[in-house]
Amino acid sequence: MAELTTTAQAGALARPTLEVFRYDDRIVRHFTLATILWGFVGMLVGVIIALQLPFPEANLGPYLSFGRLRPLHTNAVIFAFAGNAIFAAIYYSTQRLCKARMFSDWMSRFHFWGWQGIIVAAAITLPLGLTTSKEYAELEWPIDIAITVVWVVFAVNFFGTLYKRREQHMYVALWFYIATIVTVAVLHLGNSMAVPASWFNSYPIYRGVQDALVQWWYGHNAVAFFLTTPFLGLMYYFLPKAAERPVFSYRLSIIHFWSLVFIYIWAGPHHLNYTAVPEWAATLGMVFSVMLWMPSWGGMINGLFTLRGAWHKLRDSVVLKMFVVGITFYGMSTFEGPMLSVKTVNALSHYTDWNIAHVHSGALGWNGFMTFGMIYWLVPRLWKRELWSQKMANAHFWIGTIGILLYVLAMYTSGITQGLMWRAFDDTGRLLYPDFMETVIQIKPMYWVRLIGGTMYLGGVVLLMVNVWQTIRRAPKDLPDPAVAVPAASSTSAKDIPVA
Numbered sequence: 001m002a003e004l005t006t007t008a009q010a011g012a013l014a015r016p017t018l019e020v021f022r023y024d025d026r027i028v029r030h031f032t033l034a035t036i037l038w039g040f041v042g043m044l045v046g047v048i049i050a051l052q053l054p055f056p057e058a059n060l061g062p063y064l065s066f067g068r069l070r071p072l073h074t075n076a077v078i079f080a081f082a083g084n085a086i087f088a089a090i091y092y093s094t095q096r097l098c099k100a101r102m103f104s105d106w107m108s109r110f111h112f113w114g115w116q117g118i119i120v121a122a123a124i125t126l127p128l129g130l131t132t133s134k135e136y137a138e139l140e141w142p143i144d145i146a147i148t149v150v151w152v153v154f155a156v157n158f159f160g161t162l163y164k165r166r167e168q169h170m171y172v173a174l175w176f177y178i179a180t181i182v183t184v185a186v187l188h189l190g191n192s193m194a195v196p197a198s199w200f201n202s203y204p205i206y207r208g209v210q211d212a213l214v215q216w217w218y219g220h221n222a223v224a225f226f227l228t229t230p231f232l233g234l235m236y237y238f239l240p241k242a243a244e245r246p247v248f249s250y251r252l253s254i255i256h257f258w259s260l261v262f263i264y265i266w267a268g269p270h271h272l273n274y275t276a277v278p279e280w281a282a283t284l285g286m287v288f289s290v291m292l293w294m295p296s297w298g299g300m301i302n303g304l305f306t307l308r309g310a311w312h313k314l315r316d317s318v319v320l321k322m323f324v325v326g327i328t329f330y331g332m333s334t335f336e337g338p339m340l341s342v343k344t345v346n347a348l349s350h351y352t353d354w355n356i357a358h359v360h361s362g363a364l365g366w367n368g369f370m371t372f373g374m375i376y377w378l379v380p381r382l383w384k385r386e387l388w389s390q391k392m393a394n395a396h397f398w399i400g401t402i403g404i405l406l407y408v409l410a411m412y413t414s415g416i417t418q419g420l421m422w423r424a425f426d427d428t429g430r431l432l433y434p435d436f437m438e439t440v441i442q443i444k445p446m447y448w449v450r451l452i453g454g455t456m457y458l459g460g461v462v463l464l465m466v467n468v469w470q471t472i473r474r475a476p477k478d479l480p481d482p483a484v485a486v487p488a489a490s491s492t493s494a495k496d497i498p499v500a
Protein backbone atom coordinates (compact mmCIF):
# COMPACT_ATOMS: atom_id res chain seq x y z
CA MET A 1 0.00 0.00 0.00
CA ALA A 2 1.55 3.22 -1.14
CA GLU A 3 1.07 5.93 1.41
CA LEU A 4 3.22 9.02 1.07
CA THR A 5 3.54 12.41 2.58
CA THR A 6 4.17 15.30 0.18
CA THR A 7 5.28 18.73 1.23
CA ALA A 8 3.67 21.70 -0.36
CA GLN A 9 4.85 22.67 -3.83
CA ALA A 10 7.73 25.16 -4.06
CA GLY A 11 6.51 28.68 -3.68
CA ALA A 12 3.44 27.65 -1.75
CA LEU A 13 4.93 27.40 1.69
CA ALA A 14 1.74 28.41 3.39
CA ARG A 15 -0.06 25.31 2.20
CA PRO A 16 -0.40 22.51 4.73
CA THR A 17 1.47 19.27 4.31
CA LEU A 18 -0.71 16.81 2.51
CA GLU A 19 -0.91 13.15 3.07
CA VAL A 20 -1.88 11.24 -0.04
CA PHE A 21 -3.32 7.77 0.04
CA ARG A 22 -5.42 5.55 -2.18
CA TYR A 23 -8.64 3.68 -1.50
CA ASP A 24 -8.64 0.03 -2.48
CA ASP A 25 -11.53 -0.06 -4.94
CA ARG A 26 -10.38 -3.24 -6.66
CA ILE A 27 -11.59 -5.30 -3.74
CA VAL A 28 -14.96 -3.55 -3.89
CA ARG A 29 -15.20 -4.37 -7.61
CA HIS A 30 -14.45 -8.02 -6.81
CA PHE A 31 -17.16 -8.23 -4.15
CA THR A 32 -19.65 -6.40 -6.38
CA LEU A 33 -19.19 -8.84 -9.24
CA ALA A 34 -19.37 -11.81 -6.87
CA THR A 35 -22.65 -10.44 -5.49
CA ILE A 36 -24.19 -10.34 -8.95
CA LEU A 37 -22.91 -13.76 -9.96
CA TRP A 38 -24.02 -15.54 -6.79
CA GLY A 39 -27.28 -13.60 -6.73
CA PHE A 40 -28.10 -15.07 -10.11
CA VAL A 41 -27.08 -18.61 -9.10
CA GLY A 42 -28.88 -18.51 -5.74
CA MET A 43 -32.09 -17.14 -7.19
CA LEU A 44 -31.99 -19.53 -10.13
CA VAL A 45 -31.93 -22.35 -7.58
CA GLY A 46 -34.82 -20.55 -5.82
CA VAL A 47 -36.82 -20.64 -9.04
CA ILE A 48 -36.00 -24.33 -9.54
CA ILE A 49 -37.22 -25.28 -6.05
CA ALA A 50 -40.28 -23.07 -6.56
CA LEU A 51 -41.00 -25.20 -9.65
CA GLN A 52 -40.33 -28.49 -7.86
CA LEU A 53 -43.13 -27.93 -5.35
CA PRO A 54 -46.08 -27.75 -7.78
CA PHE A 55 -44.30 -29.91 -10.40
CA PRO A 56 -42.54 -32.78 -8.59
CA GLU A 57 -41.26 -34.22 -11.89
CA ALA A 58 -38.63 -31.43 -11.77
CA ASN A 59 -36.94 -33.25 -8.86
CA LEU A 60 -34.06 -34.81 -10.77
CA GLY A 61 -32.41 -37.64 -8.86
CA PRO A 62 -31.18 -37.30 -5.30
CA TYR A 63 -28.62 -34.55 -5.98
CA LEU A 64 -31.03 -32.09 -7.52
CA SER A 65 -34.08 -32.86 -5.41
CA PHE A 66 -35.95 -30.22 -3.37
CA GLY A 67 -34.45 -31.44 -0.08
CA ARG A 68 -30.89 -30.98 -1.35
CA LEU A 69 -31.44 -27.78 -3.33
CA ARG A 70 -33.40 -25.87 -0.67
CA PRO A 71 -30.41 -25.44 1.67
CA LEU A 72 -28.30 -24.65 -1.37
CA HIS A 73 -30.73 -21.83 -2.18
CA THR A 74 -30.75 -20.42 1.35
CA ASN A 75 -26.97 -20.61 1.71
CA ALA A 76 -26.37 -19.11 -1.72
CA VAL A 77 -28.75 -16.17 -1.33
CA ILE A 78 -27.88 -15.38 2.29
CA PHE A 79 -24.15 -16.02 2.51
CA ALA A 80 -23.11 -15.65 -1.13
CA PHE A 81 -25.47 -12.97 -2.51
CA ALA A 82 -26.21 -10.92 0.62
CA GLY A 83 -22.77 -11.78 2.07
CA ASN A 84 -20.77 -10.46 -0.87
CA ALA A 85 -23.08 -7.43 -1.03
CA ILE A 86 -22.39 -6.46 2.56
CA PHE A 87 -18.66 -6.96 2.08
CA ALA A 88 -18.77 -4.66 -0.98
CA ALA A 89 -20.65 -2.09 1.12
CA ILE A 90 -18.29 -2.43 4.08
CA TYR A 91 -15.07 -2.25 2.03
CA TYR A 92 -16.29 0.77 0.07
CA SER A 93 -17.80 2.81 2.89
CA THR A 94 -15.41 1.95 5.73
CA GLN A 95 -12.46 3.30 3.77
CA ARG A 96 -14.33 6.53 3.02
CA LEU A 97 -15.67 6.92 6.54
CA CYS A 98 -12.27 6.28 8.09
CA LYS A 99 -10.36 8.22 5.45
CA ALA A 100 -7.97 5.32 5.23
CA ARG A 101 -7.15 2.45 2.93
CA MET A 102 -8.03 -0.98 4.31
CA PHE A 103 -5.57 -2.15 6.94
CA SER A 104 -4.10 -4.90 4.75
CA ASP A 105 -4.49 -5.61 1.03
CA TRP A 106 -3.40 -9.14 1.64
CA MET A 107 -6.17 -9.67 4.18
CA SER A 108 -8.77 -8.14 1.87
CA ARG A 109 -7.82 -10.60 -0.86
CA PHE A 110 -7.69 -13.53 1.52
CA HIS A 111 -11.17 -12.60 2.73
CA PHE A 112 -12.50 -12.40 -0.83
CA TRP A 113 -11.03 -15.65 -2.16
CA GLY A 114 -11.56 -17.52 1.11
CA TRP A 115 -15.25 -16.59 1.13
CA GLN A 116 -15.72 -17.63 -2.51
CA GLY A 117 -13.98 -20.94 -1.72
CA ILE A 118 -16.43 -21.52 1.13
CA ILE A 119 -19.34 -20.86 -1.20
CA VAL A 120 -18.02 -23.35 -3.73
CA ALA A 121 -17.55 -25.90 -0.94
CA ALA A 122 -21.19 -25.35 0.05
CA ALA A 123 -22.34 -25.72 -3.54
CA ILE A 124 -20.60 -29.10 -3.74
CA THR A 125 -21.40 -30.57 -0.33
CA LEU A 126 -25.07 -29.57 0.00
CA PRO A 127 -26.31 -31.36 -3.18
CA LEU A 128 -24.28 -34.38 -2.00
CA GLY A 129 -26.41 -34.38 1.13
CA LEU A 130 -23.53 -33.54 3.48
CA THR A 131 -25.22 -31.40 6.09
CA THR A 132 -25.47 -30.81 9.82
CA SER A 133 -29.22 -30.30 9.19
CA LYS A 134 -29.21 -27.11 11.30
CA GLU A 135 -31.01 -24.49 9.25
CA TYR A 136 -28.69 -21.73 7.92
CA ALA A 137 -25.77 -23.58 9.57
CA GLU A 138 -25.84 -26.70 7.40
CA LEU A 139 -22.18 -26.73 6.44
CA GLU A 140 -20.05 -29.46 7.99
CA TRP A 141 -17.28 -28.79 10.48
CA PRO A 142 -14.26 -28.44 8.13
CA ILE A 143 -16.11 -25.67 6.28
CA ASP A 144 -17.13 -24.15 9.62
CA ILE A 145 -13.47 -23.91 10.56
CA ALA A 146 -12.70 -22.24 7.22
CA ILE A 147 -15.52 -19.74 7.88
CA THR A 148 -14.00 -18.96 11.29
CA VAL A 149 -10.54 -18.34 9.80
CA VAL A 150 -11.86 -16.09 7.02
CA TRP A 151 -14.08 -14.18 9.43
CA VAL A 152 -11.19 -13.56 11.84
CA VAL A 153 -9.03 -12.21 8.99
CA PHE A 154 -11.94 -9.97 7.93
CA ALA A 155 -12.35 -8.75 11.51
CA VAL A 156 -8.62 -7.97 11.93
CA ASN A 157 -8.64 -6.13 8.60
CA PHE A 158 -11.73 -4.12 9.56
CA PHE A 159 -10.67 -3.24 13.10
CA GLY A 160 -7.15 -2.50 11.84
CA THR A 161 -8.69 0.04 9.48
CA LEU A 162 -10.67 1.58 12.34
CA TYR A 163 -7.46 1.76 14.36
CA LYS A 164 -5.53 3.66 11.72
CA ARG A 165 -8.44 5.89 10.68
CA ARG A 166 -7.85 9.58 10.03
CA GLU A 167 -11.43 10.58 10.83
CA GLN A 168 -11.95 10.60 14.55
CA HIS A 169 -15.73 10.44 14.52
CA MET A 170 -17.16 6.99 13.88
CA TYR A 171 -20.26 7.41 11.74
CA VAL A 172 -23.22 5.22 12.69
CA ALA A 173 -22.73 2.88 9.70
CA LEU A 174 -19.46 1.74 11.26
CA TRP A 175 -21.25 0.82 14.47
CA PHE A 176 -23.64 -1.37 12.53
CA TYR A 177 -20.66 -3.06 10.86
CA ILE A 178 -18.97 -3.61 14.24
CA ALA A 179 -22.14 -5.23 15.61
CA THR A 180 -22.27 -7.47 12.54
CA ILE A 181 -18.68 -8.64 12.73
CA VAL A 182 -18.64 -9.29 16.47
CA THR A 183 -22.04 -10.93 16.74
CA VAL A 184 -21.76 -13.16 13.67
CA ALA A 185 -18.49 -14.48 15.13
CA VAL A 186 -20.16 -15.27 18.45
CA LEU A 187 -23.20 -16.86 16.77
CA HIS A 188 -21.13 -18.99 14.43
CA LEU A 189 -18.86 -20.25 17.19
CA GLY A 190 -21.74 -20.85 19.59
CA ASN A 191 -23.98 -22.77 17.24
CA SER A 192 -21.30 -24.76 15.40
CA MET A 193 -19.89 -26.50 18.48
CA ALA A 194 -19.79 -30.12 17.40
CA VAL A 195 -17.83 -33.33 17.82
CA PRO A 196 -16.51 -34.55 14.45
CA ALA A 197 -17.23 -38.20 13.67
CA SER A 198 -15.57 -38.15 10.24
CA TRP A 199 -14.57 -35.54 7.65
CA PHE A 200 -18.18 -35.17 6.59
CA ASN A 201 -20.13 -35.86 9.73
CA SER A 202 -20.37 -34.41 13.22
CA TYR A 203 -22.66 -34.32 16.24
CA PRO A 204 -23.65 -31.10 17.99
CA ILE A 205 -22.55 -30.83 21.60
CA TYR A 206 -26.05 -29.65 22.57
CA ARG A 207 -28.95 -32.03 23.05
CA GLY A 208 -32.71 -31.82 22.61
CA VAL A 209 -34.27 -28.62 23.73
CA GLN A 210 -30.91 -26.92 24.36
CA ASP A 211 -29.93 -27.68 20.79
CA ALA A 212 -33.17 -26.17 19.53
CA LEU A 213 -32.70 -23.04 21.64
CA VAL A 214 -29.11 -22.52 20.56
CA GLN A 215 -30.07 -23.18 16.93
CA TRP A 216 -32.80 -20.54 16.95
CA TRP A 217 -30.77 -18.09 18.96
CA TYR A 218 -28.39 -18.48 16.02
CA GLY A 219 -31.04 -18.62 13.27
CA HIS A 220 -32.90 -15.56 14.40
CA ASN A 221 -29.75 -13.57 14.96
CA ALA A 222 -28.39 -14.60 11.58
CA VAL A 223 -31.41 -12.68 10.26
CA ALA A 224 -30.61 -9.86 12.68
CA PHE A 225 -26.88 -9.55 12.22
CA PHE A 226 -26.41 -10.80 8.64
CA LEU A 227 -29.58 -9.63 6.91
CA THR A 228 -30.37 -6.58 9.03
CA THR A 229 -27.52 -4.73 10.79
CA PRO A 230 -25.07 -4.65 7.85
CA PHE A 231 -27.90 -3.57 5.54
CA LEU A 232 -28.78 -0.79 7.96
CA GLY A 233 -25.14 0.31 7.85
CA LEU A 234 -25.40 0.19 4.06
CA MET A 235 -28.59 2.27 4.22
CA TYR A 236 -27.04 4.89 6.51
CA TYR A 237 -24.09 5.31 4.17
CA PHE A 238 -25.47 4.95 0.65
CA LEU A 239 -28.92 6.51 1.05
CA PRO A 240 -27.72 10.00 2.11
CA LYS A 241 -25.07 9.78 -0.62
CA ALA A 242 -27.60 8.93 -3.31
CA ALA A 243 -30.15 11.48 -2.04
CA GLU A 244 -27.45 14.11 -1.45
CA ARG A 245 -29.10 14.85 1.88
CA PRO A 246 -27.85 14.35 5.44
CA VAL A 247 -29.44 11.56 7.41
CA PHE A 248 -32.78 12.71 8.88
CA SER A 249 -31.79 12.39 12.54
CA TYR A 250 -28.36 11.34 13.66
CA ARG A 251 -29.59 11.08 17.25
CA LEU A 252 -32.33 8.70 16.16
CA SER A 253 -29.75 6.58 14.34
CA ILE A 254 -27.78 6.13 17.57
CA ILE A 255 -30.91 5.22 19.57
CA HIS A 256 -31.91 2.95 16.72
CA PHE A 257 -28.54 1.19 16.84
CA TRP A 258 -28.31 0.54 20.58
CA SER A 259 -31.93 -0.47 21.07
CA LEU A 260 -31.88 -2.76 18.03
CA VAL A 261 -28.74 -4.67 18.99
CA PHE A 262 -29.83 -4.98 22.61
CA ILE A 263 -33.31 -6.28 21.86
CA TYR A 264 -32.64 -8.51 18.83
CA ILE A 265 -30.42 -10.97 20.67
CA TRP A 266 -33.26 -12.10 23.01
CA ALA A 267 -35.98 -12.75 20.45
CA GLY A 268 -34.87 -16.18 19.12
CA PRO A 269 -37.36 -18.36 21.05
CA HIS A 270 -40.22 -16.95 18.95
CA HIS A 271 -39.21 -19.64 16.44
CA LEU A 272 -40.04 -22.28 19.03
CA ASN A 273 -43.53 -21.36 20.20
CA TYR A 274 -45.59 -24.39 21.24
CA THR A 275 -42.59 -26.70 21.42
CA ALA A 276 -40.73 -28.34 24.31
CA VAL A 277 -39.07 -25.00 25.07
CA PRO A 278 -40.25 -23.75 28.49
CA GLU A 279 -43.28 -21.48 28.32
CA TRP A 280 -41.44 -18.58 29.99
CA ALA A 281 -38.66 -18.69 27.39
CA ALA A 282 -41.13 -18.56 24.52
CA THR A 283 -42.96 -15.68 26.23
CA LEU A 284 -39.66 -13.83 26.73
CA GLY A 285 -38.91 -14.25 23.03
CA MET A 286 -42.36 -12.94 22.16
CA VAL A 287 -42.06 -9.87 24.40
CA PHE A 288 -38.66 -8.93 23.03
CA SER A 289 -39.92 -9.45 19.48
CA VAL A 290 -42.81 -7.08 20.05
CA MET A 291 -40.41 -4.52 21.54
CA LEU A 292 -38.28 -4.88 18.42
CA TRP A 293 -40.91 -3.20 16.36
CA MET A 294 -39.96 0.21 17.78
CA PRO A 295 -36.25 0.38 16.90
CA SER A 296 -36.95 -1.28 13.56
CA TRP A 297 -39.44 1.39 12.63
CA GLY A 298 -37.11 4.04 14.04
CA GLY A 299 -34.65 2.90 11.40
CA MET A 300 -37.23 2.81 8.65
CA ILE A 301 -38.48 6.30 9.51
CA ASN A 302 -34.94 7.64 9.65
CA GLY A 303 -34.31 6.17 6.21
CA LEU A 304 -37.48 7.41 4.55
CA PHE A 305 -37.34 10.86 6.19
CA THR A 306 -33.81 11.31 4.90
CA LEU A 307 -35.53 11.82 1.57
CA ARG A 308 -37.49 14.84 2.82
CA GLY A 309 -37.18 17.54 0.21
CA ALA A 310 -35.68 15.04 -2.23
CA TRP A 311 -38.68 12.93 -3.17
CA HIS A 312 -38.76 14.47 -6.64
CA LYS A 313 -35.37 12.86 -7.26
CA LEU A 314 -37.04 9.48 -7.28
CA ARG A 315 -38.39 10.13 -10.75
CA ASP A 316 -34.93 10.04 -12.31
CA SER A 317 -32.98 7.94 -9.86
CA VAL A 318 -33.32 4.20 -10.04
CA VAL A 319 -30.99 3.98 -7.04
CA LEU A 320 -33.40 5.95 -4.85
CA LYS A 321 -36.39 4.04 -6.17
CA MET A 322 -34.71 0.77 -5.21
CA PHE A 323 -33.80 2.14 -1.76
CA VAL A 324 -37.31 3.41 -1.06
CA VAL A 325 -38.94 0.10 -1.94
CA GLY A 326 -36.23 -1.72 0.01
CA ILE A 327 -36.77 0.36 3.16
CA THR A 328 -40.54 0.08 2.83
CA PHE A 329 -40.28 -3.71 2.74
CA TYR A 330 -38.01 -3.52 5.76
CA GLY A 331 -40.79 -1.65 7.54
CA MET A 332 -43.40 -4.17 6.45
CA SER A 333 -41.43 -7.26 7.43
CA THR A 334 -40.45 -5.76 10.79
CA PHE A 335 -44.08 -4.98 11.53
CA GLU A 336 -45.10 -8.46 10.46
CA GLY A 337 -42.29 -10.20 12.42
CA PRO A 338 -43.38 -8.96 15.86
CA MET A 339 -46.97 -9.83 14.95
CA LEU A 340 -45.97 -13.37 13.94
CA SER A 341 -44.19 -13.83 17.25
CA VAL A 342 -47.42 -13.31 19.22
CA LYS A 343 -48.43 -16.82 20.21
CA THR A 344 -52.02 -16.62 19.02
CA VAL A 345 -50.93 -15.42 15.58
CA ASN A 346 -48.09 -17.94 15.51
CA ALA A 347 -50.60 -20.72 16.17
CA LEU A 348 -52.00 -19.93 12.74
CA SER A 349 -48.84 -19.00 10.86
CA HIS A 350 -46.25 -21.47 12.10
CA TYR A 351 -45.33 -24.25 9.63
CA THR A 352 -47.25 -22.47 6.87
CA ASP A 353 -46.27 -20.47 3.81
CA TRP A 354 -47.00 -17.28 5.74
CA ASN A 355 -43.42 -17.68 7.00
CA ILE A 356 -42.18 -17.96 3.44
CA ALA A 357 -44.02 -14.75 2.55
CA HIS A 358 -42.51 -12.98 5.57
CA VAL A 359 -39.02 -14.23 4.74
CA HIS A 360 -39.19 -13.13 1.11
CA SER A 361 -40.71 -9.74 1.77
CA GLY A 362 -37.58 -9.14 3.86
CA ALA A 363 -35.21 -10.97 1.54
CA LEU A 364 -36.42 -9.85 -1.89
CA GLY A 365 -37.65 -6.43 -0.82
CA TRP A 366 -35.15 -5.31 1.80
CA ASN A 367 -31.95 -7.28 1.11
CA GLY A 368 -32.41 -7.60 -2.63
CA PHE A 369 -33.47 -4.05 -3.43
CA MET A 370 -30.96 -2.40 -1.08
CA THR A 371 -28.27 -4.46 -2.81
CA PHE A 372 -29.46 -3.58 -6.31
CA GLY A 373 -29.69 0.12 -5.39
CA MET A 374 -26.14 0.01 -4.05
CA ILE A 375 -24.86 -1.77 -7.16
CA TYR A 376 -26.45 0.79 -9.50
CA TRP A 377 -24.85 3.55 -7.42
CA LEU A 378 -21.44 1.86 -7.17
CA VAL A 379 -20.87 0.50 -10.67
CA PRO A 380 -20.49 3.87 -12.48
CA ARG A 381 -18.16 5.05 -9.71
CA LEU A 382 -16.08 1.88 -9.56
CA TRP A 383 -15.69 1.50 -13.34
CA LYS A 384 -15.62 5.21 -14.18
CA ARG A 385 -18.36 4.89 -16.79
CA GLU A 386 -22.00 5.98 -16.85
CA LEU A 387 -24.45 3.14 -16.43
CA TRP A 388 -25.04 1.60 -19.87
CA SER A 389 -28.83 1.79 -19.77
CA GLN A 390 -31.02 3.70 -17.32
CA LYS A 391 -34.05 2.31 -19.12
CA MET A 392 -32.95 -1.22 -18.44
CA ALA A 393 -32.32 -0.37 -14.78
CA ASN A 394 -35.84 1.05 -14.55
CA ALA A 395 -37.22 -2.09 -16.17
CA HIS A 396 -35.35 -4.07 -13.50
CA PHE A 397 -36.99 -1.98 -10.81
CA TRP A 398 -40.52 -2.59 -12.11
CA ILE A 399 -40.18 -6.25 -13.01
CA GLY A 400 -38.56 -6.85 -9.61
CA THR A 401 -41.25 -4.98 -7.68
CA ILE A 402 -44.10 -6.79 -9.44
CA GLY A 403 -42.21 -10.06 -8.97
CA ILE A 404 -41.99 -9.52 -5.18
CA LEU A 405 -45.68 -8.65 -4.96
CA LEU A 406 -46.73 -11.75 -6.86
CA TYR A 407 -44.40 -13.88 -4.75
CA VAL A 408 -45.53 -12.62 -1.35
CA LEU A 409 -49.24 -12.26 -2.11
CA ALA A 410 -49.32 -15.84 -3.38
CA MET A 411 -47.57 -17.06 -0.24
CA TYR A 412 -49.82 -15.09 2.13
CA THR A 413 -52.86 -16.61 0.48
CA SER A 414 -51.34 -20.04 0.58
CA GLY A 415 -50.15 -19.70 4.20
CA ILE A 416 -53.46 -18.49 5.58
CA THR A 417 -55.31 -21.17 3.63
CA GLN A 418 -53.03 -23.84 5.11
CA GLY A 419 -53.34 -22.45 8.64
CA LEU A 420 -57.12 -22.25 8.51
CA MET A 421 -57.60 -25.67 6.93
CA TRP A 422 -55.26 -27.45 9.33
CA ARG A 423 -57.15 -26.26 12.37
CA ALA A 424 -60.70 -26.50 11.06
CA PHE A 425 -62.93 -28.89 13.03
CA ASP A 426 -66.33 -30.31 12.27
CA ASP A 427 -69.24 -30.37 14.75
CA THR A 428 -68.01 -33.58 16.33
CA GLY A 429 -64.59 -32.08 17.06
CA ARG A 430 -62.82 -34.03 14.33
CA LEU A 431 -60.44 -32.44 11.83
CA LEU A 432 -62.34 -31.19 8.83
CA TYR A 433 -59.42 -31.86 6.49
CA PRO A 434 -57.57 -34.84 7.94
CA ASP A 435 -55.86 -35.62 4.64
CA PHE A 436 -52.76 -33.44 4.17
CA MET A 437 -53.21 -33.63 0.39
CA GLU A 438 -56.39 -31.59 0.65
CA THR A 439 -54.43 -28.49 1.64
CA VAL A 440 -51.73 -29.22 -0.94
CA ILE A 441 -54.34 -29.29 -3.72
CA GLN A 442 -55.80 -25.99 -2.51
CA ILE A 443 -52.50 -24.15 -2.49
CA LYS A 444 -51.05 -25.57 -5.70
CA PRO A 445 -52.24 -22.65 -7.90
CA MET A 446 -50.48 -20.28 -5.48
CA TYR A 447 -47.24 -22.13 -6.07
CA TRP A 448 -47.52 -21.43 -9.79
CA VAL A 449 -48.12 -17.74 -9.07
CA ARG A 450 -45.06 -17.70 -6.80
CA LEU A 451 -43.06 -19.29 -9.61
CA ILE A 452 -44.10 -16.50 -11.98
CA GLY A 453 -43.20 -13.84 -9.39
CA GLY A 454 -39.84 -15.49 -8.65
CA THR A 455 -39.03 -15.83 -12.35
CA MET A 456 -39.80 -12.14 -12.88
CA TYR A 457 -37.54 -11.22 -9.99
CA LEU A 458 -34.77 -13.38 -11.47
CA GLY A 459 -35.44 -11.74 -14.85
CA GLY A 460 -34.65 -8.41 -13.17
CA VAL A 461 -31.32 -9.82 -11.99
CA VAL A 462 -30.54 -10.87 -15.58
CA LEU A 463 -31.20 -7.27 -16.70
CA LEU A 464 -28.82 -6.09 -13.98
CA MET A 465 -26.16 -8.52 -15.21
CA VAL A 466 -26.46 -7.34 -18.82
CA ASN A 467 -26.41 -3.68 -17.79
CA VAL A 468 -23.36 -4.08 -15.57
CA TRP A 469 -21.57 -6.18 -18.16
CA GLN A 470 -22.17 -3.60 -20.91
CA THR A 471 -21.02 -0.81 -18.57
CA ILE A 472 -17.83 -2.64 -17.68
CA ARG A 473 -17.07 -3.44 -21.33
CA ARG A 474 -17.03 0.27 -22.06
CA ALA A 475 -15.00 1.14 -18.97
CA PRO A 476 -11.40 2.36 -19.23
CA LYS A 477 -8.93 -0.53 -19.15
CA ASP A 478 -6.81 1.12 -16.52
CA LEU A 479 -8.64 1.76 -13.27
CA PRO A 480 -6.17 3.17 -10.74
CA ASP A 481 -7.30 3.29 -7.15
CA PRO A 482 -8.66 6.77 -6.37
CA ALA A 483 -6.13 8.94 -4.57
CA VAL A 484 -7.14 11.27 -1.79
CA ALA A 485 -5.15 13.94 -0.04
CA VAL A 486 -5.86 15.09 3.48
CA PRO A 487 -3.96 17.55 5.66
CA ALA A 488 -1.27 15.40 7.26
CA ALA A 489 -1.61 16.24 10.91
CA SER A 490 -5.38 16.30 10.84
CA SER A 491 -7.27 13.64 12.60
CA THR A 492 -10.52 15.55 12.73
CA SER A 493 -13.07 16.16 10.00
CA ALA A 494 -10.66 16.86 7.17
CA LYS A 495 -12.40 17.29 3.84
CA ASP A 496 -11.27 14.99 1.04
CA ILE A 497 -9.21 16.74 -1.55
CA PRO A 498 -9.33 14.49 -4.61
CA VAL A 499 -6.11 14.43 -6.61
CA ALA A 500 -5.59 13.18 -10.15
Ligand code: HEM
Binds near residue numbers: 043044078355368
Ligand atom coordinates in the same frame (compact mmCIF):
# COMPACT_ATOMS: atom_id res chain seq x y z
C1 HEM B 1 -35.94 -15.45 -7.48
C2 HEM B 1 -35.98 -15.30 -6.21
C3 HEM B 1 -36.35 -16.35 -5.20
C4 HEM B 1 -37.16 -17.43 -5.30
C5 HEM B 1 -37.97 -17.88 -6.50
C6 HEM B 1 -37.14 -18.11 -4.03
C7 HEM B 1 -37.84 -19.29 -3.75
C8 HEM B 1 -37.79 -19.97 -2.55
C9 HEM B 1 -38.48 -21.20 -2.27
C10 HEM B 1 -39.36 -21.96 -3.25
C11 HEM B 1 -38.21 -21.55 -0.99
C12 HEM B 1 -38.68 -22.81 -0.26
C13 HEM B 1 -40.01 -22.55 0.37
C14 HEM B 1 -40.55 -23.75 1.08
O1 HEM B 1 -39.80 -24.54 1.67
O2 HEM B 1 -41.79 -23.93 1.08
C15 HEM B 1 -37.35 -20.53 -0.45
C16 HEM B 1 -36.89 -20.51 0.86
C17 HEM B 1 -36.10 -19.51 1.37
N1 HEM B 1 -35.55 -18.43 0.68
FE1 HEM B 1 -35.95 -17.93 -1.23
N2 HEM B 1 -36.34 -17.42 -3.17
C18 HEM B 1 -35.81 -16.34 -3.85
C19 HEM B 1 -34.93 -15.39 -3.36
C20 HEM B 1 -34.44 -15.37 -2.07
C21 HEM B 1 -33.54 -14.38 -1.54
C22 HEM B 1 -32.93 -13.22 -2.33
C23 HEM B 1 -33.32 -14.70 -0.23
C24 HEM B 1 -32.45 -14.03 0.83
C25 HEM B 1 -31.70 -12.98 0.68
C26 HEM B 1 -34.10 -15.89 0.06
C27 HEM B 1 -34.14 -16.53 1.29
C28 HEM B 1 -34.83 -17.68 1.56
C29 HEM B 1 -34.90 -18.29 2.87
C30 HEM B 1 -34.23 -17.75 4.15
C31 HEM B 1 -35.70 -19.44 2.76
C32 HEM B 1 -36.09 -20.41 3.87
C33 HEM B 1 -37.34 -19.91 4.53
C34 HEM B 1 -37.81 -20.71 5.72
O3 HEM B 1 -37.24 -21.75 6.03
O4 HEM B 1 -38.78 -20.29 6.38
N3 HEM B 1 -34.76 -16.27 -1.07
N4 HEM B 1 -37.11 -19.58 -1.41
Ligand code: HEM
Binds near residue numbers: 267330
Ligand atom coordinates in the same frame (compact mmCIF):
# COMPACT_ATOMS: atom_id res chain seq x y z
C1 HEM C 1 -38.71 -6.91 13.99
C2 HEM C 1 -38.17 -7.76 13.19
C3 HEM C 1 -38.59 -9.19 13.00
C4 HEM C 1 -39.22 -10.05 13.88
C5 HEM C 1 -39.67 -9.80 15.30
C6 HEM C 1 -39.38 -11.29 13.18
C7 HEM C 1 -40.05 -12.39 13.69
C8 HEM C 1 -40.22 -13.57 13.04
C9 HEM C 1 -41.10 -14.66 13.45
C10 HEM C 1 -42.01 -14.63 14.65
C11 HEM C 1 -40.94 -15.67 12.57
C12 HEM C 1 -41.71 -16.98 12.53
C13 HEM C 1 -41.14 -18.06 13.35
C14 HEM C 1 -41.90 -19.34 13.19
O1 HEM C 1 -43.13 -19.35 13.35
O2 HEM C 1 -41.27 -20.34 12.87
C15 HEM C 1 -39.94 -15.25 11.62
C16 HEM C 1 -39.43 -16.05 10.61
C17 HEM C 1 -38.41 -15.61 9.79
N1 HEM C 1 -37.99 -14.32 9.60
FE1 HEM C 1 -38.50 -12.74 10.70
N2 HEM C 1 -38.85 -11.19 11.94
C18 HEM C 1 -38.35 -9.92 11.78
C19 HEM C 1 -37.74 -9.40 10.66
C20 HEM C 1 -37.23 -10.16 9.64
C21 HEM C 1 -36.49 -9.67 8.50
C22 HEM C 1 -36.20 -8.20 8.21
C23 HEM C 1 -36.10 -10.76 7.77
C24 HEM C 1 -35.30 -10.87 6.52
C25 HEM C 1 -34.53 -10.01 6.06
C26 HEM C 1 -36.60 -11.93 8.47
C27 HEM C 1 -36.36 -13.24 8.11
C28 HEM C 1 -36.99 -14.33 8.66
C29 HEM C 1 -36.69 -15.69 8.28
C30 HEM C 1 -35.62 -16.14 7.29
C31 HEM C 1 -37.61 -16.50 8.96
C32 HEM C 1 -37.81 -17.99 8.81
C33 HEM C 1 -36.96 -18.77 9.72
C34 HEM C 1 -37.17 -20.24 9.50
O3 HEM C 1 -38.11 -20.81 10.08
O4 HEM C 1 -36.41 -20.83 8.72
N3 HEM C 1 -37.30 -11.53 9.56
N4 HEM C 1 -39.55 -13.97 11.91
